Amino acid sequence: EVALAQSPGTLPLSPGERATLSCRASQSVSSNYLAWYQQKPGQAPRLFIYGASNRASGIPDRFSGSGSGTDFTLTISRLEPEDFAVYYCQVYGSSSITFGQGTRLEIK
């Protein structure tokens, strides 16, 4: 089973700023196997990025994903008020799916 470590745990930023969220896997994984989700309070997670860099349907282009091997990044180019939420990365490995513990993006 592949473990994921997300950093930072909490990221305080202001609207308009750039956000960089990190997800590190315990072993090298295919980029196809890495996804990112956004979750707001009281809601289910929502798929934002799949295959490390492909935006899901309806996701604004200020969101971008990158990375390979063990290190992956979700970047939000200019934060909008609705972007403040918790973000999770997720990976597939050894016929199993695991999630990171999340990064909370909060308003500074």
Place this chain on the structure above:
Amino acid sequence: QVQLQESGPGLVNPSETLSLTCTVSGYSISSGYYWGCIRQTPGKGLEWLGTFYHSGITYYNPSLRSRVTISLDRSKNQFSLNLRSVTAADTAVYYCARFGWGNYYYMDVWGRGTTVTVSS
């Protein structure tokens, strides 16, 4: 559009079986995609439980494999999660989801989730 709706017991006694039903609308499970369940707790975060394909292929979380079963009811376009011998640690919000599986791996459609508490 595809929608998933969970229905669960709300409260389950310790050592009993948690049964959750996921109803899919807007898409026939037998037409494709993979489907399955995830849960979320404040302590452990998001935890994948299992995934299945209508042909009978199943994948389960190794840490729960001995206790979990997901089964399909084609006539109702529903699938069900059974989690046996539950303890307080199984208290969580349980989600159903549609999975991309095979080339990419992700969950692109989620239900709203249902809270299940294990307590006597």
